[in-house]
Amino acid sequence: MALNDRKRHLAVVGALIALWCTFLEVGPVAAADPGPYVSPSIVPPGAEFAVGGPVDDCIPTGPFSVSIPALKASQLAVNSGTQWAAHFTLPLDTPAGEYTFPVPGCGEPTVTLTVLPAEVIELTVSLKTANDCNSTMSPSLTVPEGESVWTCYGFTNHTASVLHIHSLSESAYGPLLTNFSYDLPAGATLYSGFGGPRVAHTNVVSTATWTAGFGARTFVATAVSDLTVLAGPTSTSAAPSTSTSAVAVTVRPVFTG
Numbered sequence: 620m621a622l623n624d625r626k627r628h629l630a631v632v633g634a635l636i637a638l639w640c641t642f643l644e645v646g647p648v649a650a651a652d653p654g655p656y657v658s659p660s661i662v663p664p665g666a667e668f669a670v671g672g673p674v675d676d677c678i679p680t681g682p683f684s685v686s687i688p689a690l691k692a693s694q695l696a697v698n699s700g701t702q703w704a705a706h707f708t709l710p711l712d713t714p715a716g717e718y719t720f721p722v723p724g725c726g727e728p729t730v731t732l733t734v735l736p737a738e739v740i741e742l743t744v745s746l747k748t749a750n751d752c753n754s755t756m757s758p759s760l761t762v763p764e765g766e767s768v769w770t771c772y773g774f775t776n777h778t779a780s781v782l783h784i785h786s787l788s789e790s791a792y793g794p795l796l797t798n799f800s801y802d803l804p805a806g807a808t809l810y811s812g813f814g815g816p817r818v819a820h821t822n823v824v825s826t827a828t829w830t831a832g833f834g835a836r837t838f839v840a841t842a843v844s845d846l847t848v849l850a851g852p853t854s855t856s857a858a859p860s861t862s863t864s865a866v867a868v869t870v871r872p873v874f875t876g
Contacts, residue, residue: 654676655670655672655722655728656730657669657732658671660733661732661735662732663709663734663735663738664711664734665709665710665711665713665737667706667707667708667709668707668709668732670722670730671703672725673702673703676725677722677724678703678725679705679723679724679725687710687713687734690708690709690710709734714734715736716734717732718732719732739777740777740778740840741774741840742773742827742829742842743773743842744756744842745760745771746769746770746771747769747770748760748769749769750769750812751771752769752771752772756771759846760846761847761849762819762847763819763848763849764820764850765818765819766818766848767817767818768815768816768817770812771810773809774829774831775807775808776804776805776807776808776831777806779805780805780836781805782803782832782838783833784798784799784800784833785798786830789827790827791823803831819846819848820848821848822848823845823846824843826842826843827843829841
């Protein structure tokens, strides 16, 4: 064997011996202990999440102490004999922020859940004496009996996704739209009128309800309005002549599927 080849051979052997000695000294590097986890760790209000971990690490021995009001927890469960998990559903009114809470009986390690701002839709509804549906939404309207009135709706998408399917109804008039297909982009507002004009004969109070969604997620917004008719009898029931006028009120996301 040539001198240079012998030198290279000895250098490789020396490197292998050094690596083996290091392994004997330090030992193999152990895999990181996954410990308790929260999944998903970032959720909107109303969503479900789970806290879990390996059974070999520990199994929680008591109830979770969580700083989220009205949080609903299931019983602890062991999956496949290797993992435990506790399932939670966030209340719809959970404020945005980070929530850190300990896992009882596991050396008090903590998991952190990030709650996003609530995704909502907003509905406004108003009554007008002209067929002019725009951003000017009057909170109420008084008209003489026999006046023609138009109802205008404002639909605002405050979610981060396009809303595809829409339904609209009035407590005084019934359904106006049912599973109507229209893409309302995130952050957009659409103004449109339905069911007009109507001739005003009586006072009418009506609640408009807009339901919209994408995929398995559904959102609901309502707006209450009233119409005052001069020289007409008072009524709170449906009438062929009424109007709506009010600003959005209860707006909460509803999760289905």
